[in-house]
Amino acid sequence: MSAPSTAAVVAEAALPDGGRLRILRVDASRASDVVPIVHAAFAARPPVEPPAAALADTVDTIAEKLDGGFGVVGELDGEPAAALIVELDGDDAVITRVAVHPDHQHRGIANALVGCTMDLLALRGTRWLTVGVRTEFPALGRWWRRHGFVPTGEQPPLEILRRTLPVMAEAATADAMRALGERLATVLRAGDVIIATGDLGAGKTTLTQGIGAGLNIAGPVISPTFVLSRVHPAVAGGPALVHVDAYRLGSFDELEDLDLEASLPDSVTLIEWGGGIAEGLADDRLEIDIRRGLDPEDETRLVFLSGLGARWADGQLEELR
Structure with missing residues (x-):
């Protein structure tokens, strides 16, 4: 018997195109909702070598990541459309997955999920937030820079960016x-x-x-x-x-x-x-x-x-x- 689902609505956001996004904080019991979003989002990107580790994610690996921190899921009309996972380590937090389903990209959903995650971490008292971005996708790096992240080094094939939290x-x-x-x-x-x-x-x-x-x-x-x-x-x-x-x-x-x-x-x-x-x-x-x-x-x-x-x-x- 599976564990009961634990999810709490933490925000509702109006999207620029008029849609309504509901953002939930989730635990490992919602891993099965996160996996298909991650697979769809990363499969839609241009192929890279080595392939993105996210393509090999399973319910078990996502649940393990959620056990080490928490996730936020964005729902449109009650259906999961985006997900973000953050792992916690004292004063630091690391975004390990962020994905928006290809059917709903370019609608401001990633902005909302990242902002909500930073709010949750600020309430917790976390000081730093880190993310790794594939160097093959410079536009993604620029997106994170616009959100206050600055490069701190590389862990090939990733560029590492970091920012202080509110x-x-x-x-x-x-x-x-x-x-x-x-x-x-x-x-x-x-x-x-x-x-x-x-x-x-x-x-x-x-x-x-x-x-x-x-x-x-x-x-x-x-x-x-x-x-x-x-x-x-x-x-x-x-x-x-x-x-x-x-x-x-x-x-x-x-x-x-x-x-x-x-x-x-x-x-x-x-x-x-x-x-x-x-x-x-x-x-x-x-x-x-x-x-x-x-x-x-x-x-x-x-x-x-x-x-x-x-x-x-x-x-x-x-x-x-």
């Missing part, structure tokens, strides 16, 4: 959010770029107020929705705070019209609603995603802080947990 902090009240911003300000310096995302009312401006207080800048920090950007000079010789609201902007070109490049080296630049628009300002940046919990009566916010690039490679965000 640090997750909780803020139960608006005062706690401001206090988190003040603590964050202690590790900020001139030249830093911060992209803050979150639903309306999530607390982006409240966090920015805390950052402003920690930087000891002049003037009250309020959302610059209509003026688009405000410059708050430092009172005591530190970096200025440039506060931008990109809600009404539709592209990076419109952001460039604000001429932020002139002030970047001497300021901390924070862009609210900047996801998908402001990433071109700097390869080294801090991305902050603020989310409400599932209980609408609970004001607690989960704050995910992702430091990208060499500027944030030394783990200085860890103290903000």
